[in-house]
Amino acid sequence: MHIAIIGAGVSGLLSALELVEHGCSVSIFDQQQAGRAASWAGGGILSPMYPWRYPHEVNTLAQHGKRLYQQLNEKISPVTGIDFEINESGMLIFDEDDFEIGLNYAERYQEPMQACEYLQREQLEQVNPHVGFAFQHAIYFPQIANVRNPRLLQSLIQYLKLHPKVQFFENTPISQLEFHNGQVTALISADRQKFHADQFVITTGAWSQKWAEPLQLDIPVRPVHGQMILFKAPENWLPTMCMNKVMYLIPRQDGHIVCGSSMSERGFDTTPVDAIRENILDASLEMVPELAQFPIVQQWAGLRPGTPEGIPYIGQMPEVRNLWANFGHFRNGLVMGPASAQLLRQMILQQPTLTDHQPYSPQRLIKHSALAIS
Numbered sequence: 001m002h003i004a005i006i007g008a009g010v011s012g013l014l015s016a017l018e019l020v021e022h023g024c025s026v027s028i029f030d031q032q033q034a035g036r037a038a039s040w041a042g043g044g045i046l047s048p049m050y051p052w053r054y055p056h057e058v059n060t061l062a063q064h065g066k067r068l069y070q071q072l073n074e075k076i077s078p079v080t081g082i083d084f085e086i087n088e089s090g091m092l093i094f095d096e097d098d099f100e101i102g103l104n105y106a107e108r109y110q111e112p113m114q115a116c117e118y119l120q121r122e123q124l125e126q127v128n129p130h131v132g133f134a135f136q137h138a139i140y141f142p143q144i145a146n147v148r149n150p151r152l153l154q155s156l157i158q159y160l161k162l163h164p165k166v167q168f169f170e171n172t173p174i175s176q177l178e179f180h181n182g183q184v185t186a187l188i189s190a191d192r193q194k195f196h197a198d199q200f201v202i203t204t205g206a207w208s209q210k211w212a213e214p215l216q217l218d219i220p221v222r223p224v225h226g227q228m229i230l231f232k233a234p235e236n237w238l239p240t241m242c243m244n245k246v247m248y249l250i251p252r253q254d255g256h257i258v259c260g261s262s263m264s265e266r267g268f269d270t271t272p273v274d275a276i277r278e279n280i281l282d283a284s285l286e287m288v289p290e291l292a293q294f295p296i297v298q299q300w301a302g303l304r305p306g307t308p309e310g311i312p313y314i315g316q317m318p319e320v321r322n323l324w325a326n327f328g329h330f331r332n333g334l335v336m337g338p339a340s341a342q343l344l345r346q347m348i349l350q351q352p353t354l355t356d357h358q359p360y361s362p363q364r365l366i367k368h369s370a371l372a373i374s
Helices: 010-020 056-062 065-080 096-109 121-127 149-162 205-215 274-287 289-293 330-348 364-373
Strands: 002-006 025-029 091-093 117-120 137-141 166-169 174-180 183-189 194-196 199-202 222-232 241-244 247-251 256-260 296-306 313-316 323-327
Touching (some): 010 149, 010 323, 056 330, 149 166, 205 296, 205 323, 222 274, 274 289
Parallel strands (some): 025 166, 091 241
Antiparallel strands (some): 091 137, 183 194, 222 296, 247 256
């Protein structure tokens, strides 16, 4: 079976990997260089931020993220020579209003990733001596890890480019879908080339709304601007991730510390905004004042695929037999990515699914269309 995938972010790349490892051949298309949009720009936390604030459907997929990335790194890093550095740093959350609900969530669901404990100042200093004195207590999640997402993407791309059943078409925007008898027969690129396949998958993230008109659906996916700052500290200087008021610090093993992240509606503009930079900087220095002694080496912004509830669309698109979706993950595309790709592969190949696929069904888009008309 030959499958064409539109979009080479983490969802497209992981979907391609799942399919080729189960005997399919895959063509991957992207409007720019592979792996250079939201997947590259994110922080790489292998948990939803404040999982109790998200629907059960998000956490159902996210709970597999760390384990599946560990397996993936063991499998592909010997081939690519790229370790994507799963850093088991744990996370401190300082939002006092979330202490009780976070502790109750951990007790109720017994997910290893969400095991947590309450720390007072003395214990807090033992876990992370750099935390500012503004914070006298926290809840601590020792199992939460982060992945170095640019290296993850590099490793996935290199592995897939070496695979005999994969073709890459970068800098090849797909402008149209060609239909016949209720099926897609070809993709048509901006320069009018046609590409044929047996099955087609949309993994276009924040750009997915562009398929609404040709498919006669309302696709409620919008770009949400998220901005980041990168510090460079000594190797292994910050021992844990830190979070307060949806702002976070993510340490990499080489001493880089990713600080973010904002949310704003700016269309498809990825230009960093000075005022947002100052907000991130203020929040970061409140959590860890000693960061001020280290240089800021980079800043950037990416576009998340914002959706009404953050529940992605995974499965067969309405009324088109061979068109599939894996998009709309909002802030959790990286952590949901491996399980989302597995679920998609299982549906395309008619295999048993790792969880009930109905809550993720793109049939929900018909309801949105009905609402849009009424």
